[in-house]
Amino acid sequence: MSDPAPSPDLWPAPRPHDPVDRVVSLPGSKSLTNRALLLAAIADGPSVVRRPLRSRDTLLMAAALSTLGTGLEDRDGDWAVTPGSWDRDGDVDCGLAGTVMRFVPPVAGLASGTVHFDGDPHMRQRPVGQMLAALSALGIRIEDGGRGALPFAVHGSGSVPGGTVTIDASASSQFVSALLLAGARYDLGVDVRHIGKPVPSLPHIEMTVQMLRQHGVEVDDSDANRWAVAPGAVAAIDCDIEPDLSNAAPFLALGAVTGGRVTVADWPTSTTQPGDELRQVLALMGCEVTLDAAGLTVVGPERLSGVDLDLHDVGELTPAIAALCALADSPSHLRGVAHIRGHETDRLTALATELGRLGADVTEREDGLSIRPAPLHGGTFRTYADHRMAHAGVILGLAVDDVLVEDIATTAKTFPDFAGAWTLAVHGVHA
Ligand SMILES: O=C(O)C1=C[C@@H](OP(=O)(O)O)[C@@H](O)[C@H](O)C1
Numbered sequence: 001m002s003d004p005a006p007s008p009d010l011w012p013a014p015r016p017h018d019p020v021d022r023v024v025s026l027p028g029s030k031s032l033t034n035r036a037l038l039l040a041a042i043a044d045g046p047s048v049v050r051r052p053l054r055s056r057d058t059l060l061m062a063a064a065l066s067t068l069g070t071g072l073e074d075r076d077g078d079w080a081v082t083p084g085s086w087d088r089d090g091d092v093d094c095g096l097a098g099t100v101m102r103f104v105p106p107v108a109g110l111a112s113g114t115v116h117f118d119g120d121p122h123m124r125q126r127p128v129g130q131m132l133a134a135l136s137a138l139g140i141r142i143e144d145g146g147r148g149a150l151p152f153a154v155h156g157s158g159s160v161p162g163g164t165v166t167i168d169a170s171a172s173s174q175f176v177s178a179l180l181l182a183g184a185r186y187d188l189g190v191d192v193r194h195i196g197k198p199v200p201s202l203p204h205i206e207m208t209v210q211m212l213r214q215h216g217v218e219v220d221d222s223d224a225n226r227w228a229v230a231p232g233a234v235a236a237i238d239c240d241i242e243p244d245l246s247n248a249a250p251f252l253a254l255g256a257v258t259g260g261r262v263t264v265a266d267w268p269t270s271t272t273q274p275g276d277e278l279r280q281v282l283a284l285m286g287c288e289v290t291l292d293a294a295g296l297t298v299v300g301p302e303r304l305s306g307v308d309l310d311l312h313d314v315g316e317l318t319p320a321i322a323a324l325c326a327l328a329d330s331p332s333h334l335r336g337v338a339h340i341r342g343h344e345t346d347r348l349t350a351l352a353t354e355l356g357r358l359g360a361d362v363t364e365r366e367d368g369l370s371i372r373p374a375p376l377h378g379g380t381f382r383t384y385a386d387h388r389m390a391h392a393g394v395i396l397g398l399a400v401d402d403v404l405v406e407d408i409a410t411t412a413k414t415f416p417d418f419a420g421a422w423t424l425a426v427h428g429v430h431a
């Protein structure tokens, strides 16, 4: 990993002096919001997305859909979405949002116009080539200069033939979700077959399938590694967005690390969000975990235990879990997450480097990390424009003096004013 000069923008991570006792309410889920917006935009009538997340990733999705010709209106924080005629050329900024770079091109094929896609510098490194090849096979004209990466253009012709397509989605589940989300609007629907190493983040594909069914779309997912979406209308439905359970990780860690108690309100009793897995992970680390009408409550133990976990299905939780492991009093092994090298940054190298910089004893493996107990010390924790690296940094700051988290504002990707919410949660008062 390159070792850039530390940014002057260093945020002293707040450290509580006593075990905390807090109830927190969190913003909506990025994954649910961006799916809901996209499905609303290709639906057969207007609808409302209630309690959506408004953060960089979802504002980029809203801007992309509006560029195509969709009407989006803020109604007291809700998003009223009116499908429009997609009859123009446009430019889409993907920022660093995987969901924008992967979910929008398959629907841009339905537009009558040329849509250019680009994003943040690092976005040009994130995988998308397999999906662009699949879109070409389904009848969409793509111009990517043979790079298989951003920047690229989608030449929409107003309709997409669709049909059967084979794809290696081992780099990202979002390739599959992207094809399924658009598929009902293709002339033949879409029948996606995965070949290659196992697809990561399967709960996110289940999320896609469940939301499509809620919108009246017929999906056959009865065979492993195959998903078929029948052609037809996408029914307009109003929906409520659950809190973001992956972004709950640092807040639950606050209870876990301080031996205190944190309740995250409105935790759903049933969900496809991978963050729900935190209930099991924190229990394995020694926390008392209760889900009831008040929400999800975590009471931390005197000392956290290390864990041996395959995180292939829930890779986006790795940074927060790795930080907790660095504070545990026995060794941990986190496995099955080679694909997170293609996330906002190479998260395995970034975590090994930054946890190590503060004294942690970390071995980077091809598909994970081994972390052994070691005394930690303060210092700069670099974040590489990755919101979840910032979450890892603030978790360490709960137990270690003088942790300086670089570019805390990078959390705006999925959480508005994270620094304010975190300070309030840690100290009980605003900064
Ligand atoms: O579909 C989604 O909303 C997501 C799928 C996952 O992507 P990968 O399969 O690329 O890990 C996850 O890590 C990402 O944060 C959100």
Ligand SMILES: C=C(OP(=O)(O)O)C(=O)O
Pocket (backbone or CB within 6 Å): 096, 097, 098, 099, 316, 343, 344, 388, 414
């Ligand atoms: C991998 C992530 O994001 P993206 O949707 O950009 O892939 C993430 O939020 O952890």
